[in-house]
Amino acid sequence: MSMPLLLEPLTMRAASARNRLWLPPMCMYSVDAEDGKVTDWHVQHYATRALGGFGTVVVEATAVAPNGRLSPRDLGLWDDAQVEGHRHLVDAVHAGGALAGIQLGHGGRKAGTPPWLPTVPRSEARTSTLEGWDLVAPSALAYPGHAVPRALTLEEADDVVAAFAAAARRAVQAGYDLVELHGAHGYLIHQFLSPLSNEREDTLGGSPQGRRRFALETVRAVRRVLGEGPEGRVLGIRLSATDWVEGGLTAEDTAVLARELVEEGVDVLHISTGGNVPASLPTGPGYQVRFAAQVRQAVAGMTTTGGGSPVVVAVGRLESGAQAEQVLVTGQADAVAVGRYALRDPYAPLRWAHELGVNDWQQAGFPAQYWRGVWA
Ligand SMILES: Cc1cc2nc3c(=O)[nH]c(=O)nc-3n(C[C@H](O)[C@H](O)[C@H](O)COP(=O)(O)O)c2cc1C
Structure with a gap:
């Protein structure tokens, strides 16, 4: 049968995902010992989503430096001792048939808050900065409710770029197919990009071009680690x-x-x-898709340094197979990420494939073991 576009494979450099459904990074705040290390929880959580049919599973924001953690219970890759746990996680995701990606990040001025815990309603969770946290940012401007950060010196900013590269090297050692840099949601890279959080007048600020420099330098450093040619690992942002x-x-x-x-x-x-700043945004179905479409338009016709076409992923309240398929068929994105829905239903890809009329489990690359569940 012909497959819905959603279930067509997606090739990025040497990696091929079985479909165009992504699990986006979502912090689980589940590091027990506050040492940044992977726990059984992480392995089971991500492996379940791989078995559930996601083509690409991206592990939550993982800190490149201890002070870059959003909370003390975040994952880290700032130390070689953290690699082993990620290796288990990657193996488990691969066993479920998905590509394994990891988001590398630094929280900058939004780092160091108490973790969200399942027992505390989100509305009541305290988000102010923890006492004594070394809070750094492009400029000494606080995110409302958080402590005032210290502005990074140029040398310290170089050190953060190097920390991203070192964490990427560890991600490669762990076997990740893809590294995604966290350049969104008001964390460090975004803080450099936005005039609302970057008031520097040196080479890392002062103009749109200056504000883009930190992101571009980070990309350059990480790309070197991931390998330059078509065989290099996949780099996302x-x-x-x-x-x-x-x-x-x-x-x-x-x-x-x-x-x-x-x-x-x-x-x-x-x-x-x-x-990056408090704002009211529309959060209805597909509320961010139009921005993905604009970016896709902007990079249309470009060739990546690996020789392929850039891949644009849309995210934000994509909650049915038909809706996700529409985003792809109308050319607004190349792939779709499904976050909160996948916390409720890790098997969303299998369910959506069934709803879209897919009856060839093997062709879709889904776990053969679950085939009886649909076609009993
Ligand atoms: C519990 C939770 C943790 C999240 N953690 C991250 C994260 O680590 N990195 C990130 O880029 N976005 C994070 N997000 C945002 C999601 O990746 C996603 O972009 C957002 O939830 C919108 O998509 P959705 O409507 O499909 O959930 C998180 C969201 C949730 C609900």
Whole structure:
């Protein structure tokens, strides 16, 4: 049978995902010993989503430095001792038939808050900065409710770039197929990009070009680690396409940035929005898809340094197979990420495939063991 586009394979450099459904990074705040190490929880959580049929499973924001953690219970890859746990996680995701990706990030001025815990309603969770946290940022401007960060020196900013590269090297050692840089949601890379959080006048600020430099330098350093040619590992970046407020980043800024990122070695642009300053945003079904479409338009016709076409991933309240398929068929994105829905239903890809009329489990690359569950 002909497959829905959603279930067509997606090739990025040497890696091929069985379909176009992504599990986006979602912090689980489940590191027991506050040492950044993978636990059984992480392995089971991600492996379940791989068995559930996602083509690409991206592990949550993983810190490149201890002070870059969003909370003390975040994952890390700042130390070689953290690699082993990630190796188990990658093996489990691969056994479920998915590509394994990891999001590398640094929280900057939004780092160091108490973790969200399942027992505390989100509305009551405290988000102020933990006492004594070494909070750093492009400029000494606080995110509302958080402590005032210290502005990074140029040398310290170089050290953070090097930390991203070192964490990427560890991700390669662990076997990840894909590294996604966290350039969205008001974390460090986004803080450098946005005029609302970057008031520097040196080479890392002062103009749109200056504000883009930290992101581009990070991409360059990480690309070197991942390998340059078609055999290099896949490099993605998550961007907030807009700050949703006057004077902040706009879709036009993001279009310029997206082209430069592809020229520097990015293969995947994962398009989200917001998070750098408090803003009210529409959160209905598909609320961010139009931004992915604009980025896709901006990079149309470009070739990545690996020789392929840039891949654009849309995310945000994509909650049915038909809706996700529509995003792809109408050319708004190359892949779709499904976050909160996949917390409720890890088997969304299998369910959606069934709803879209797919009856060839083998062709779809889904676990043969689960075939009886659908066609009993
Ligand atoms: C519990 C939770 C944790 C999240 N953690 C991350 C993260 O680590 N990195 C990131 O880029 N986005 C994170 N997000 C945002 C999601 O990846 C996704 O972009 C967002 O939930 C919108 O997609 P959805 O409507 O399909 O859930 C998180 C979201 C949730 C609900």
